[in-house]
Amino acid sequence: MIQTFDELINTLKGSQSKVVAVAYAHDTDALEAISKTHQEGIAKGILVGPKEKIEKAAATVGLSLTPFEIVDIDDEKAATQKAVALVREGQADVLMKGLCSTSTILSAVLDKVNGLRDAKLLSHITAFQIPSYPKLIIISDAAMNIAPTLEEKVGITENAIQVANRLGNPCPKVAVIAAVEKVNPGSMPCTVDAAVLSMMGSRGQIKNAVIDGPLAVDNAFSKHSCEVKGITSPVGGDADIAILPDIEAGNCFYKVMSYLALAKTAGIIVGARKPIVLTSRSDSDETKFLSIALAMKVS
Amino acid sequence: MIQTFDELINTLKGSQSKVVAVAYAHDTDALEAISKTHQEGIAKGILVGPKEKIEKAAATVGLSLTPFEIVDIDDEKAATQKAVALVREGQADVLMKGLCSTSTILSAVLDKVNGLRDAKLLSHITAFQIPSYPKLIIISDAAMNIAPTLEEKVGITENAIQVANRLGNPCPKVAVIAAVEKVNPGSMPCTVDAAVLSMMGSRGQIKNAVIDGPLAVDNAFSKHSCEVKGITSPVGGDADIAILPDIEAGNCFYKVMSYLALAKTAGIIVGARKPIVLTSRSDSDETKFLSIALAMKVS
Numbered sequence: 146m147i148q149t150f151d152e153l154i155n156t157l158k159g160s161q162s163k164v165v166a167v168a169y170a171h172d173t174d175a176l177e178a179i180s181k182t183h184q185e186g187i188a189k190g191i192l193v194g195p196k197e198k199i200e201k202a203a204a205t206v207g208l209s210l211t212p213f214e215i216v217d218i219d220d221e222k223a224a225t226q227k228a229v230a231l232v233r234e235g236q237a238d239v240l241m242k243g244l245c246s247t248s249t250i251l252s253a254v255l256d257k258v259n260g261l262r263d264a265k266l267l268s269h270i271t272a273f274q275i276p277s278y279p280k281l282i283i284i285s286d287a288a289m290n291i292a293p294t295l296e297e298k299v300g301i302t303e304n305a306i307q308v309a310n311r312l313g314n315p316c317p318k319v320a321v322i323a324a325v326e327k328v329n330p331g332s333m334p335c336t337v338d339a340a341v342l343s344m345m346g347s348r349g350q351i352k353n354a355v356i357d358g359p360l361a362v363d364n365a366f367s368k369h370s371c372e373v374k375g376i377t378s379p380v381g382g383d384a385d386i387a388i389l390p391d392i393e394a395g396n397c398f399y400k401v402m403s404y405l406a407l408a409k410t411a412g413i414i415v416g417a418r419k420p421i422v423l424t425s426r427s428d429s430d431e432t433k434f435l436s437i438a439l440a441m442k443v444s
Numbered sequence: 445m446i447q448t449f450d451e452l453i454n455t456l457k458g459s460q461s462k463v464v465a466v467a468y469a470h471d472t473d474a475l476e477a478i479s480k481t482h483q484e485g486i487a488k489g490i491l492v493g494p495k496e497k498i499e500k501a502a503a504t505v506g507l508s509l510t511p512f513e514i515v516d517i518d519d520e521k522a523a524t525q526k527a528v529a530l531v532r533e534g535q536a537d538v539l540m541k542g543l544c545s546t547s548t549i550l551s552a553v554l555d556k557v558n559g560l561r562d563a564k565l566l567s568h569i570t571a572f573q574i575p576s577y578p579k580l581i582i583i584s585d586a587a588m589n590i591a592p593t594l595e596e597k598v599g600i601t602e603n604a605i606q607v608a609n610r611l612g613n614p615c616p617k618v619a620v621i622a623a624v625e626k627v628n629p630g631s632m633p634c635t636v637d638a639a640v641l642s643m644m645g646s647r648g649q650i651k652n653a654v655i656d657g658p659l660a661v662d663n664a665f666s667k668h669s670c671e672v673k674g675i676t677s678p679v680g681g682d683a684d685i686a687i688l689p690d691i692e693a694g695n696c697f698y699k700v701m702s703y704l705a706l707a708k709t710a711g712i713i714v715g716a717r718k719p720i721v722l723t724s725r726s727d728s729d730e731t732k733f734l735s736i737a738l739a740m741k742v743s
Contacts, residue, residue, distance in 0.1 A: 400661030
């Protein structure tokens with residue numbers, strides 16, 4: 146089971162390089178990130194976009210493009226669709242956003258005929274490594290589903306479990322987060338959703354995981370907190386995955402971990418046929434690199 | 445301006461000791477915390493509750509009760525009301541929960557005739573000190589107001605500003621948090637509230653602060669994040685206060701900071717005539733001590 150990002154990188158080094166298709170690739174940030182994964186020996190890249198501009202962007206940051214295949218397409222939409230097609234046809238394993246807009250890449254991914262979507266919900270998952278906790282923490286959804294319904298939370302949970310499974314954890318412990326550990330039907334609907342998701346885990350409707358909730362963040366990650374509060378839980382204090390009630394709570398968790406706790410962070414979109422790297426320009430170089438690595442591992 | 449908890453403790457040491465009234469005080473946790481504040485020379489205590497049980501609890505953890513006044517009352521409700529009365533009548537500066545239930549102490553505080561409430565909203569504020577940020581961070585509301593309306597958010601914001609003012613910051617920078625920095629009226633109502641709170645700050649309807657929002661957590665605390673996202677904000681990257689959209693987001697911020705980022709943490713309830721210390725048993729000894737110190741400073 147992979148417990149750290151170093152272990153994740155090492156397993157990638159030991160396997161055949163996977164291929165990242167970069168959509169509208171004349172983006173210095175994306176080029177630097179994909180170049181680093183190549184230097185680490187864990188990825189190949191296909192750069193789709195206007196060739197001259199890609200070469201110019203690479204020159205700006207002193208990168209050699211020799212290791213990469215370039216597919217010369219000028220138009221943003223056409224280049225993005227081509228990158229998606231490369232993934233759909235199996236020539237690439239991961240889709241990465243370059244300079245195309247988020248809406249352009251998502252509409253190409255969601256296209257019913259030529260896209261990458263199957264029956265599943267698309268969701269954002271983030272993985273963290275922090276000195277205070279002995280293993281990776283996976284959370285969802287910090288960036289994509291705004292106010293998920295119970296049905297959408299099932300999809301979010303299943304996607305996160307699949308990521309943990311692909312990191313070598315056959316039965317991750319999933320904490321469904323609320324502000325409290327008691328069900329409060331009158332005032333806190335997310336505690337009700339949490340109880341239902343737990344029972345769906347117990348009944349085998351959500352598979353390959355142990356699910357418990359509602360749990361507050363301290364209950365999920367601190368055994369001491371469970372003990373003093375008298376919470377008996379198969380997940381409490383040892384969670385692998387935290388499912389957050391909505392995008393505000395998810396985004397708070399993500400940003401506090403990444404910007405104030407300085408946790409090592411990787412974020413990807415899952416639920417399509419292959420993972421999508423859609424980092425923000427404000428993400429650190431390390432986060433961009435780790436996000437590509439995580440996407441390759443779960444592809 | 446107080447930038448660290450050590451500075452806060454030092455200013456308390458230099459002034460006359462304030463008095464903490466502990467409600468239903470035969471609680472080893474509360475006794476240890478109040479004893480530590482006494483040893484540090486920053487607080488006196490009045491212990492209200494069953495005298496024999498208070499002495500027994502103190503003996504269990506090896507504490508001397510010599511420095512403390514004991515008011516011998518057996519009944520939970522009567523003892524709690526007496527502790528509230530001591531604060532109301534000016535004999536104590538801070539109210540602290542002992543073994544009485546949260547509902548008992550809050551109903552005594554909220555009693556219209558004999559309580560501690562004036563016109564203001566009660567809210568929970570948390571202060572953090574973390575190596576990655578150069579000053580204390582105050583957030584609200586992580587534990588009391590579940591899904592505040594816009595009007596309640598005004599009260600929450602005013603209470604937090606008053607705390608910062610009493611810590612010596614005459615004009616704190618307030619970030620109203622959402623998952624994004626753009627107003628999204630269709631899908632994210634908290635971004636609308638954030639914009640309104642900002643304008644109320646601009647118009648002087650909320651005083652003694654610079655307010656800006658919506659801002660995501662990274663925008664609030666990272667100048668770099670504002671720069672790369674092109675956000676021009678008088679608050680961005682330098683926030684003193686973060687107002688969270690609801691209890692789930694607030695509780696996530698609080699618990700990630702305290703349990704995973706290992707930030708030094710203090711939490712109190714404000715908005716009553718005097719601050720209330722209502723720590724959780726799962727809080728660390730340091731958090732209990734810092735919470736009393738913060739309450740004394742803002743009382």
